Amino acid sequence: MTQIDSPSALNRRQFAVTGAAAAALALLPALPALAQQQPEAKPWEELVKKILGDAKPVEGKLTIDMAEIAENGNTVPFTVGVDNPMTDKDYVKAIHLISSANPRPEVAVFRFTPATGVAKAESRMRLVSTQDVIAIAELSDGKFLMVRRPVKVTVGGCGG
Amino acid sequence: MQNPRVKLPEKAKAGDVIQVKTLISHVMETGQRKDADGKTIPRKIINAFSAKFAGQEVFSAELFPGISANPYLSFYFKVPGPGEFEFTWVEDGGAQVVQKEKLNVVA
Numbered sequence: 001m002t003q004i005d006s007p008s009a010l011n012r013r014q015f016a017v018t019g020a021a022a023a024a025l026a027l028l029p030a031l032p033a034l035a036q037q038q039p040e041a042k043p044w045e046e047l048v049k050k051i052l053g054d055a056k057p058v059e060g061k062l063t064i065d066m067a068e069i070a071e072n073g074n075t076v077p078f079t080v081g082v083d084n085p086m087t088d089k090d091y092v093k094a095i096h097l098i099s100s101a102n103p104r105p106e107v108a109v110f111r112f113t114p115a116t117g118v119a120k121a122e123s124r125m126r127l128v129s130t131q132d133v134i135a136i137a138e139l140s141d142g143k144f145l146m147v148r149r150p151v152k153v154t155v156g157g158c159g160g
Numbered sequence: 161m162q163n164p165r166v167k168l169p170e171k172a173k174a175g176d177v178i179q180v181k182t183l184i185s186h187v188m189e190t191g192q193r194k195d196a197d198g199k200t201i202p203r204k205i206i207n208a209f210s211a212k213f214a215g216q217e218v219f220s221a222e223l224f225p226g227i228s229a230n231p232y233l234s235f236y237f238k239v240p241g242p243g244e245f246e247f248t249w250v251e252d253g254g255a256q257v258v259q260k261e262k263l264n265v266v267a
Contacts, residue, residue, distance in 0.1 A: 075228040086238070099226055103192050107226035110235070115218040117177040117238025123221075124228040126190075157228070 044098050044105035044134065048146075051096055051136050057146035062095070062137045064149050073127040073157035080110070081120035082137045082145065092119035094138045101131035126157035161186045161206060161251050164259040171264045172239045180211065180219075181234045184249050184257065190225035208250040209233055213263075214243035241265060 041049075066078035082092045091114045097107040110121040119137070127133075130152045137145040167181040184206065191203025203225060210220040219235045242265040249257045 077232075097226075102226050103190070104225060106224040108224060109222040111220045111222075112235075113218050115213065115216070115238060115240070116236050118236040120236055121219075121221070122232070122234040124232050126226050126228055 042100070042105075044100045047098055047105045048134065048136065051138075052144055052146075055142070055144045057136060057144040059147070060145065062135055062145040062147045064097075064133055064135050064147055066133065066149075066151060068150075069152045069154065070127055071154045073129070073153040073155055075124045075157070076127050076151070076153075077122070077124050078133070079120065079122045080135050081118070082139075084119055084137075084139065086112070086114045086117055086119060088114050089140070091140045092137055093140055095119065095121065096136045096138070097125070098134040098136070099125070099127065099131060100134065102126065102128050107133075127151060127153045128156045129153050161249060161255060161257050164247065164249065164257050166245070166247060166259055166261045168245070168261055168263055171266045173266060174239050174241050176239045177236050178239060178263075179234060180237055180245070181232070182209070182211075182247055183230065183232045185230050186249075186251070188225065188227060188229045188231060192225070204252050206231055206249050206251050208248075210248045211235070211237075212246040212248075213237065213240075215246075239263065239265060 061083045064078060064080050066076060070076040080095045080097060084092050086092065092112050094112065095110045098105050099107050107125050108123060112119050132148050132150050134148045162185050164184045169178050172178050186206050188206065189201055189204040191200065193201045195201050205223060205225055207223055209223065211218055218237060221233060223231060243263055245261045245263060247259045
């Protein structure tokens with residue numbers, strides 16, 4: 001699926017990368033503020049804090065590939081991946097996927113081993129409304145990568 | 161939780177990185193919905209997935225209500241040689257479905 005590189009797929013990926021850079025820049029100053037008591041911190045921000053601990057995430061290498069506009073929020077296909085070697089000494093341990101507006105911020109955690117060869121996973125998620133999807137990758141050396149991208153949702157999922 | 165489906169390449173060589181695709185039928189009830197009487201429908205989702213190859217765990221996932229019904233999961237795998245996959249899906253409450261698939265490794 002992702003092997004076929006159409007021009008539009010390429011554009012999407014480039015978009016994801018630039019989006020990652022912008023998101024990381026936007027988020028970095030926000031993190032120290034979060035560390036102080038901030039009772040109105042949103043659930044997804046609490047979750048990000050819990051995953052990162054004191055670590056400062058860096059940008060790049062981690063991408064979320066999904067449509068910019070999701071017509072059906074009940075099932076939005078996505079691919080998350082890190083462009084990183086997968087050797088016993090240097091590999092991606094996990095990718096956390098987080099929603100900024102769903103009733104619960106956790107969406108999925110994918111755990112990799114060097115045996116996977118490539119740190120990439122695909123699934124389908126629910127999105128209740130237009131929001132940001134955040135991914136955090138945890139590397140074997142203790143570093144974290146983070147990316148955030150907006151998704152417009154035409155008809156929300158999770159409803160009932 | 162039924163009808164697990166797994167798609168592997170028809171054949172693979174040692175050293176290849178293959179894509180493994182899995183799908184299972186499940187409503188993935190979020191615990192947010194209400195029934196006709198206004199009572200909350202209790203959460204019931206598949207909360208964990210794991211893939212073993214030749215007895216060793218190679219990939220796993222923790223799933224939350226944000227994952228769509230009939231969860232599709234795909235990951236990659238670098239073929240070390242011949243062997244069999246064992247896939248496990250775990251539902252809230254502990255029920256499990258296990259599916260085994262041999263990987264056709266050619267020289």
